[in-house]
Amino acid sequence: MSAVVETRNLTKMFGKFKALDGVDITVNKGEVYGFIGPNGAGKSTTIRVLLGILKATAGDATIFEKDVWGDAVEIHKRVAYVPGDVNLWPNLTGGEVIDLFLKFRGADINTKRREELIHKFKLDPTKKCRTYSKGNRQKVALVAAFAADADLYILDEPTSGLDPLMEQIFQEYVFEAKKEGKSILLSSHILSEVEKLCDRVGIIREGKIIETGTLTELRHLTRTNLLVATRSPISDLNNLKGVHALKQQEDAVSFQVDTEELDSVIKHISSFGIEKLESAPPTLEDLFMRHYEGEESGDKGGAANG
Template sequence: MEKVIEIKGLKKAFGKTQALSDVSFDVTKGEIVGFIGPNGAGKSTTIRILLGLIKADGGDASIFGKDVWDEAVDIHKRVAYVPGDVNLWPNLTGGEVIDLFLSMRGQKVDKQRKEELIRHFEFDPTKKCRSYSKGNRQKVALIAAFAGDADVYIFDEPTAGLDPLQERVFQEQARQAQKRGASVLLSSHILSEVEQLCDTVAIIRQGEIVESGSLDELRHLTRTQIILKTEEDVPALEKQAFAHDVVREKGEIIFQLDSEKMPEFLSYIEPYRVTKLESAPPKLEDLFMRHYESTRGGV
């Protein structure tokens, strides 16, 4: 797979604060990567380095094989970026700012696509930007990003201020960009959005990548919830290494199962005449919290 974004051993300090100590992950062509972690973990610092806004203290970062600091101007011609808090010119209309953003990237305005996006996002482009809410300011940047042709989209909390319906519009537009062959790096704290949209995830904790890979590859690190009912009592389930947090209520057994131990579990319960077996797949939130439950207050 062609690597569009490559990050290796990225380091950055602000005074005595080490914002990034070891960040490494890739984004391949046509891939949507979720970049997740709480505030202060290093997501925005990483993105600012990728955009050439600040220089890394160590490591390497490239987009299209070009150094993000030395060749930022060339890179920006093929990159669309949307931050989590968009500041606009108060005396311009939303439509004027959209056209300005596109012209700054050296692109002609695709009027048909722009009008479709304005309609999908239910946006009024005729109002002055000073009158826009946070959500409408986000829409200006999102419409400008998707109205032009970019090979890489970088989103840093892009749906902040949007209602759930508009979040779905964003997700659909990101999928369409992917279908056109573009790559997407999505930094988000909305884990359900990342789970629905992304092919792979990179979890950052205290300036380091602690897990990365496809969701399927990472799901074995989480546990599956099991609801079990049998004709005969299942003895000593609580003592089995694969079962956790076992609760027996109303004739059912509810517990957490180590996902990779499913064959062992099925073999164990076979003699007891299973009448009900429900499983809920592990969620990205479970994997995320696995890395943060011990440091929630200090990151």
């Protein structure tokens, strides 16, 4: 597999503030790469560096093996971008903006594809952009992006204003693009979306990538949620290695187990006569929370899902 996007030790300073602190990401061909992290972690800054909009202070970044700053124009002919906060020209219609964006790539407009997307996303392209809601402006950017025959899609929180139905449509197009061997860099807050769409995930915090890998790989690093009811109360659960976030429910206990300790924990509790056992895989949210809250507030994070 060849890398479509590759950054090495990418660093960006805004004055004295270090927005990116040695970011390394790789997006391979035909892959959906999830880029997650809270507000201000450096997602959008990374994306803007990749788009040649911001100039990196140090480090390398390439797309299609070309330099993102020096060859920006060449690269952008094969890249489609959707920002999270789409602002359009108030006195142009949505249709005009879509054509404008498509024309800018220099290629002819695939009218059939354009119409199909407009229809699917239920966009009225004859309205002026000033009258569009946030979601509709987002749709304009998405239609323009998917109507372009790009090899790399850079999507920065692209669904932040969409309703669930439109989110579904969006996901269909991401899968379609992936099937055609295109690459997608998807930055998102919506972890369920990332979980559904992405092959690999990178987690960024304070300008550093702190975790990267496939979801399966990442799950190994995390915990399974268990809900157990036993005939006799389980003793010593608190002191068992790898048990976290222990909570007494009405007639059961819920807790999280480090994946590598799962075997020994199950062996221990089975001796108390299991009546009910529910297990849920760690969600991306657990993962995320663990990384973000873990350091400050111990083990409070996980128990939300289960």
